[in-house]
Amino acid sequence: MGMFCEKCGSQLKPGAAFCEACGARVRAVTANANNAGSNNISNVSVGNAGGRGVTTAPEGRRGKSGGLMAGVVLLLVLLGGGWYYYQNYMEAVPSGAVVDDASSKKNAEATDNKDKVQKETQNKKAEETPLEKAQKQLSDKGVKGTVIASTIEKHNNYGYLSIVKNGEQYSIITYDLKNQRIGQTAFDKRLLYFTNKKPKAGDSEVVIFDITIFDDTHDADEKSGIWNGNNHLLPVYAFYKLDADDNVIPGMLNTGNGAKPSRFHNYFNEQRNVDTINLFLMDIKNLQENVNKNQVALP
Structure with missing residues (x-):
C-alpha cells in the first residue's frame, strides 16, 4: 500500500526518508496488518474482516478539499441570493423605471426650469394699452x-x-x-x-x-x-x-x-x-x- 506525506499529502516512494514535494521528514511506518496496532501508525486504519488495511487521506489533503467545498458552497449562496433579489425586486419594478442619478437630476432641473418660466409668465403683468x-x-x-x-x-x-x-x-x-x-x-x-x-x-x-x-x-x-x-x-x-x-x-x-x-x-x-x-x-x-x-x- 502506498504512503503519503503527513505535511503536504503527496505520495511517497517506498523507503523514502524525506518527501520529494515539500522536503518534510518521513516517519517510519509499515503498511501490513501485523503492526496495525502500533502507536506510531497515524495514517492507517483497520480494514475489513479479511484484515486488509485501508489508507485514509492525509490531514493536509483533507484541508484542501474542505476549502474547495466551502468555496463552492459560498458561490451557490451568492448565486441563490442574486436570483432571489432579481425575482423579488427587479421583476417588481417596471422596465425603464430605474434611471441613473445623472439623468434623474437633469430631468428634475428641466422640470424646475419649466415650472419657473410658466410661473413668471403667469405673474407677468400684461402690458398696458x-x-x-x-x-x-x-x-x-x-x-x-x-x-x-x-x-x-x-x-x-x-x-x-x-x-x-x-x-x-x-x-x-x-x-x-x-x-x-x-x-x-x-x-x-x-x-x-x-x-x-x-x-x-x-x-x-x-x-x-x-x-x-x-x-x-x-x-x-x-x-x-x-x-x-x-x-x-x-x-x-x-x-x-x-x-x-x-x-x-x-x-x-x-x-x-x-x-x-x-x-x-x-x-x-x-x-x-x-x-x-x-x-x-x-x-x-x-x-x-x-x-x-x-x-x-x-x-
Missing part, C-alpha cells in the same frame, strides 16, 4: 371719467391730450408734464377741428376757448378768469399759424377778467399758464388723428 396708461395717470391726478382717445403714444416731455367721458359730459384734458398740471376744456367738435380754419398765407387765425387749471395757486394771473375753489378757469384768445403739415404754430395769447369777458385785453404773466395752453394748441392735430384712426364716437 395707451388708453389704460392714460387712464391710470389721469385718475391719479383726480380726473374723473373714462379715457376714450389720447395722444399719449406721441407725447414728448411736455405732455399729452386726452378726451374723457364722464357720464354724458365730454372734455379735453391737457396733461402738462413739464409743470405737472391738469387743464380741462369742455369738448366741442368745432374746437377739436379748429385747424380746419386755415389762415391765409402770412396771416394768423384766432381760436377762443376756456381752460380750467386744477389746483392752481394765486399768482400773477389770479385776476384773470374766475376761481372755483382752487380750480382756476382761464378764458383764452389765441393767435396761431399752420406750417406746411398743418401743425399749429402758437402766437400771441390773451385773456380777460371773468368767465365770459367781452374783451381780451390781459396778457398771461405766468409762464406755466402759457406752457399749458400752448401744449393744447400744438397737440390738437395728434388728438384729431387718434380720434379718426380709432373711429371714436363723439357727440
Whole structure:
C-alpha cells in the first residue's frame, strides 16, 4: 500500500526518508496488518474482516478539499441570493423605471426650469394699452371719467391730450408734464377741428376757448378768469399759424377778467399758464388723428 506525506499529502516512494514535494521528514511506518496496532501508525486504519488495511487521506489533503467545498458552497449562496433579489425586486419594478442619478437630476432641473418660466409668465403683468396708461395717470391726478382717445403714444416731455367721458359730459384734458398740471376744456367738435380754419398765407387765425387749471395757486394771473375753489378757469384768445403739415404754430395769447369777458385785453404773466395752453394748441392735430384712426364716437 502506498504512503503519503503527513505535511503536504503527496505520495511517497517506498523507503523514502524525506518527501520529494515539500522536503518534510518521513516517519517510519509499515503498511501490513501485523503492526496495525502500533502507536506510531497515524495514517492507517483497520480494514475489513479479511484484515486488509485501508489508507485514509492525509490531514493536509483533507484541508484542501474542505476549502474547495466551502468555496463552492459560498458561490451557490451568492448565486441563490442574486436570483432571489432579481425575482423579488427587479421583476417588481417596471422596465425603464430605474434611471441613473445623472439623468434623474437633469430631468428634475428641466422640470424646475419649466415650472419657473410658466410661473413668471403667469405673474407677468400684461402690458398696458395707451388708453389704460392714460387712464391710470389721469385718475391719479383726480380726473374723473373714462379715457376714450389720447395722444399719449406721441407725447414728448411736455405732455399729452386726452378726451374723457364722464357720464354724458365730454372734455379735453391737457396733461402738462413739464409743470405737472391738469387743464380741462369742455369738448366741442368745432374746437377739436379748429385747424380746419386755415389762415391765409402770412396771416394768423384766432381760436377762443376756456381752460380750467386744477389746483392752481394765486399768482400773477389770479385776476384773470374766475376761481372755483382752487380750480382756476382761464378764458383764452389765441393767435396761431399752420406750417406746411398743418401743425399749429402758437402766437400771441390773451385773456380777460371773468368767465365770459367781452374783451381780451390781459396778457398771461405766468409762464406755466402759457406752457399749458400752448401744449393744447400744438397737440390738437395728434388728438384729431387718434380720434379718426380709432373711429371714436363723439357727440
